[in-house]
Amino acid sequence: MNTKDRGILVVGSVALDSVKTPFGGIKNALGGSATYFSTAASYFSDVKLVAVVGKDFSQKHMDFLRKRKIDISGLQIKNGKTFRWKGYYEYDLNNAHTLETHLNVFADFKPDMPENYRNSKYVFLGNIDPDLQLIVLKQVKSPKIIGCDTMNYWIEGKYNSLKKTIKHVDILIINEAEAREFAKEKNLVAASRKIMSWGPPYLVVKRGEYGALLFAGAHIFFAPAYPLEEVIDPTGAGDSFAGGFMGYLASHTEKLDIEHLKRAVVFGSVMASFNVESFSTEKLGNLTKSQIIKRFMEFKKLTHFEMLK
Amino acid sequence: MNTKDRGILVVGSVALDSVKTPFGGIKNALGGSATYFSTAASYFSDVKLVAVVGKDFSQKHMDFLRKRKIDISGLQIKNGKTFRWKGYYEYDLNNAHTLETHLNVFADFKPDMPENYRNSKYVFLGNIDPDLQLIVLKQVKSPKIIGCDTMNYWIEGKYNSLKKTIKHVDILIINEAEAREFAKEKNLVAASRKIMSWGPPYLVVKRGEYGALLFAGAHIFFAPAYPLEEVIDPTGAGDSFAGGFMGYLASHTEKLDIEHLKRAVVFGSVMASFNVESFSTEKLGNLTKSQIIKRFMEFKKLTHFEMLK
Numbered sequence: 061m062n063t064k065d066r067g068i069l070v071v072g073s074v075a076l077d078s079v080k081t082p083f084g085g086i087k088n089a090l091g092g093s094a095t096y097f098s099t100a101a102s103y104f105s106d107v108k109l110v111a112v113v114g115k116d117f118s119q120k121h122m123d124f125l126r127k128r129k130i131d132i133s134g135l136q137i138k139n140g141k142t143f144r145w146k147g148y149y150e151y152d153l154n155n156a157h158t159l160e161t162h163l164n165v166f167a168d169f170k171p172d173m174p175e176n177y178r179n180s181k182y183v184f185l186g187n188i189d190p191d192l193q194l195i196v197l198k199q200v201k202s203p204k205i206i207g208c209d210t211m212n213y214w215i216e217g218k219y220n221s222l223k224k225t226i227k228h229v230d231i232l233i234i235n236e237a238e239a240r241e242f243a244k245e246k247n248l249v250a251a252s253r254k255i256m257s258w259g260p261p262y263l264v265v266k267r268g269e270y271g272a273l274l275f276a277g278a279h280i281f282f283a284p285a286y287p288l289e290e291v292i293d294p295t296g297a298g299d300s301f302a303g304g305f306m307g308y309l310a311s312h313t314e315k316l317d318i319e320h321l322k323r324a325v326v327f328g329s330v331m332a333s334f335n336v337e338s339f340s341t342e343k344l345g346n347l348t349k350s351q352i353i354k355r356f357m358e359f360k361k362l363t364h365f366e367m368l369k
Numbered sequence: 370m371n372t373k374d375r376g377i378l379v380v381g382s383v384a385l386d387s388v389k390t391p392f393g394g395i396k397n398a399l400g401g402s403a404t405y406f407s408t409a410a411s412y413f414s415d416v417k418l419v420a421v422v423g424k425d426f427s428q429k430h431m432d433f434l435r436k437r438k439i440d441i442s443g444l445q446i447k448n449g450k451t452f453r454w455k456g457y458y459e460y461d462l463n464n465a466h467t468l469e470t471h472l473n474v475f476a477d478f479k480p481d482m483p484e485n486y487r488n489s490k491y492v493f494l495g496n497i498d499p500d501l502q503l504i505v506l507k508q509v510k511s512p513k514i515i516g517c518d519t520m521n522y523w524i525e526g527k528y529n530s531l532k533k534t535i536k537h538v539d540i541l542i543i544n545e546a547e548a549r550e551f552a553k554e555k556n557l558v559a560a561s562r563k564i565m566s567w568g569p570p571y572l573v574v575k576r577g578e579y580g581a582l583l584f585a586g587a588h589i590f591f592a593p594a595y596p597l598e599e600v601i602d603p604t605g606a607g608d609s610f611a612g613g614f615m616g617y618l619a620s621h622t623e624k625l626d627i628e629h630l631k632r633a634v635v636f637g638s639v640m641a642s643f644n645v646e647s648f649s650t651e652k653l654g655n656l657t658k659s660q661i662i663k664r665f666m667e668f669k670k671l672t673h674f675e676m677l678k
Contacts, residue, residue, distance in 0.1 A: 151555040246460040249598040270579040273596065282671050284591040287582065289558040322674040356677075362591050363672040365631040368665075 066179055067106030067131070068310045070097050071171050071196045072186020072209075072299070073143055074111040074135065079339065080148040083292050089340035090121045092143065093186040093209070096296035099341050100303025100331040101184075102128040103352060105310035108177045110134040110196065114141040114165045128345060133174045138165040153294045153336075154268045171196045182310040184302060185229070187211050190221040197228055204314050207231045207306050208260070209298070215242045227259040230316060233302050236267045248273070249280075262321065264305065264328075266298050274325045276318055283325045284362060286333035286355065293339045297332040300344055304331030330355045375488055376415030376440070377619045379406050380480050380505045381495020381518075381608070382452055383420040383444065388648060389457040392601050398649035399430045401452065402495040402518070405605035408650050409612025409640040410493075411437040412661060414619040417486045419443040419505065423450040423474045437654060442483045447474040462603045462645075463577045480505045491619040493611060494538070496520050499530040506537055513623050516540045516615050517569070518607070524551045536568040539625060542611050545576045557582070558589075571625060573614065573634065575607050583634045585627055592634045593671060595642035595664065602648045606641040609653055613640030639664045 072094030078087045098107045108131040115137065125132050143166035146159040171192055178201050185193040185208040193208065208229040214222050215238060222242075226232055232255065236248060243251035252263050252275045263275040269291075271284040305328035313320040330352055335344040381403030387396045403420045410416050417440040424446065434441050452475035455468040480501055487510050494502040494517040502517065517538040523531050524547060531551075535541055541564065545557060552560035561572050561584045572584040578600075580593040614637035622629040639661055644653040 247598060247600065249596045253598075267579065270576065271591075271593070273593075280596050280671060281674070282580075282593040282596075284580070284582075284593070287558045287589050287591075289556060289562075291556065319675055323677070326674055353677075360674070360676065362589055365590070365635055365669070366628055367669065368632070368662075 066181045067108055068101055068182040068184055068306055069108045069110065069173070069177050069180035069200060070094050070101070070184040070186055071110040071193070072097060072184075072188060073166055074109075074113050074117070075143040075145050075166075076117075077295060077340065078144070078146040079293055079295055081153065081293050082149070082151055083290075084339065086339040088144070090124060091145065091295060091340060093296075093299045095125075095341065096299035096335065096344065097184060097186060097303040097306075098125065098130045099128055099344050100300040100335070101307035101310070102130055103331075103347065103349065104304070104307030104327070105182070107131065107307075108134055108180060110171050110173055110177065112136040112138055112165050112169045113143075114138060117142045124341065124345060134177055136172075138168075140165040147295075149294065153291050156295065171199075173199050181205070181314070182306060183207070184306050185209065185225070186299070187214075190214055190218050190225040193225045194221070194228070197225075205230050205306075205309055205316060207233055207302065209233050209302060210238065211235075212238055212241055223258055226255075229260045231262040231264060232260040233264040233266065233298075233305065235298065236265050239263070239265050262316065264325065266301060268294070268297070272301065272325055272329060274321055276321055279318055281318070281322050281325060283329045283359065285329060286359065286362070288333060288337065291336045294336050296341075296344075297336050300335035301328035301332040304328040307331075326356060326359050327352075329359060375490045376417055377410055377491040377493055377615055378417045378419065378482070378486050378489035378505075378509060379403050379410070379493040379495055380419040380502070381406060381497060382475055383418075383422050383426070384452040384454055384475075385426075386604060386649065387453070387455040388602055388604055390462065390602050391458070391460055392599075393648065395648040397453070399433060400454065400604060400649060402605075402608045404434075404650065405608035405644065405653065406493060406495060406612040406615075407434065407439045408437055408653050409609040409644070410616035410619070411439055412640075412656065412658065413613070413616030413636070414491070416440065416616075417443055417489060419480050419482055419486065421445040421447055421474050421478045422452075423447060426451045433650065433654060443486050445478075445481075447477075449474040456604075458603065462600050465604070480508070482508050490514070490623070491615060492516070493615050494518065494534070495608070495611075496523075499523055499527050499534040502534045503530070503537070506534075514539050514615075514618055514625060516542055516611065518542050518611060519547065520544075521547055521550055532567055535564075538569045540571040540573060541569040542573040542575065542607075542614065544607065545574050548572070548574050571630065573637075575610060577603070577606070581610065581634055581638060583630055585630055588627055590627070590631050590634060592638045592668065594638060595668065595671070597642060597646065600645045603645050605650075605653075606645050609644035610637040610641040613637040616640075635665060635668050636661075638668060
């Protein structure tokens with residue numbers, strides 16, 4: 061949580077989400093992978109956002125991003141409507157059911173970055189077309205640490221492009237089912253080894269309410285999800301995880317080593333846990349640093365045990 | 370791993386299992402909840418087994434139990450056949466598909482214990498009719514620590530009996546789905562609080578390949594499952610977990626405190642991880658203490674992180 065780094069560049073979606081869960085709902089609320097990522101990362105590091113919205117994107121949402129000190133000079137505003145997603149969750153909050161997806165201006169998104177973005181040392185390639193991820197990467201002069209997300213849609217539709225992109229990536233952060241699908245391996249450990257053989261030296265596998273696994277060479281590290289008595293809306297949990305993870309790395313290290321990576325996984329889990337406690341960015345966007353540190357400490361209590369006496 | 374305790378009394382099933390998984394299969398192999406529990410616990414403590422088998426139960430299986438120094442003077446041998454289960458797993462090893470269940474002599478099981486069993490200080494009520502669990506409990510003179518397992522069948526069919534039994538129990542060890550069903554609560558933390566309000570001060574929730582959670586007052590502790598590159602057969606994993614858990618407690622403490630309980634959860638996870646590496650008790654029954662300690666240490670590496678500097 062210092063500002064010696066030159067910030068994280070993140071590319072992804074900024075969206076307007078309509079979500080229903082058994083605990084309530086919201087309409088056209090601020091969402092999107094880059095929004096959740098940026099908000100979570102903003103507690104740790106400077107963040108430079110690359111995304112696109114339509115003319116309908118409200119001043120209120122702009123103000124929210126600015127208030128979190130997120131650099132939005134790379135946020136394109138195009139004629140047309142902002143990307144919209146409509147979905148719901150039943151009591152099983154692990155499964156999002158999509159009702160409507162309107163890509164709108166996001167369909168023709170061409171990442172083109174302001175000059176000051178190109179010196180970023182930390183880059184996070186949010187879940188977009190892997191060809192676009194590569195275009196973004198080529199615009200950054202000398203990145204130190206590159207993280208990357210993806211999804212089943214690209215694994216199925218752009219398999220070769222994705223394999224090309226991840227060759228340049230230090231840390232791939234994906235869901236468990238996606239890891240299995242990408243590697244065509246049922247066993248998660250075997251799947252992870254296979255994906256790492258394709259390029260990324262580090263792999264983080266997100267397991268929703270079951271936590272996250274870090275694979276780093278022969279080392280495996282595991283952090284649970286924080287056990288909450290009330291989960292309101294899981295939308296954006298994975299992106300908030302990635303934001304906390306990359307934010308911690310950007311503010312604390314230029315070199316990837318296992319101890320920093322472990323703490324980054326825990327800070328990712330911390331930010332994801334806050335995110336699911338409200339709709340949209342209501343809770344995630346209004347935290348204090350001491351709340352974050354307190355929950356980090358609680359993760360230690362949750363997993364540490366003393367050795368035999 | 371000392372013998373100062375007076376051993377664990379366990380009641381449950383001894384069965385002959387026929388199992389197929391994508392990695393092979395076995396026919397009429399030694400199985401059953403009390404078998405897996407006893408085998409796992411036998412590395413830590415003396416074990417006294419209460420169960421029933423038929424005349425078809427082979428000398429080879431008896432010899433196996435004796436070799437593990439399990440006291441089988443409470444193993445009844447009745448006219449008829451031993452309890453048999455036939456099932457298979459697909460690539461998703463979390464779900465057992467039952468093909469056949471023949472209770473055989475287990476249908477009329479009446480636990481009746483040898484005199485020397487009645488002084489046991491540690492009792493584990495394996496997954497049987499909660500009315501029988503209570504009968505067992507009444508035969509033990511002054512138990513110190515009582516653990517208990519159950520399943521959806523009893524939750525649905527003997528709800529009130531089960532609620533009566535768990536009033537006497539220190540630690541209830543059940544699956545995640547069963548915890549939700551028993552409490553009629555979707556959220557696991559809320560479900561656990563509710564179950565604990567019915568009696569047991571400690572609750573362990575088993576989550577299969579996602580590990581186990583311990584609830585102890587306001588404290589929650591989490592241990593992952595050991596990430597294995599090859600899982601051969603998950604049958605008995607939960608029972609092996611319970612065996613390692615109770616075995617550790619029996620050999621190390623007469624009082625339940627959070628540090629002992631945490632270590633017990635980790636030893637439970639250790640024993641479950643060995644169990645799934647082979648069919649039946651092939652691997653679980655042939656371990657050395659140093660293998661067990663080594664894997665315990667690996668769990669520390671898997672979950673511990675250093676605090677902020």
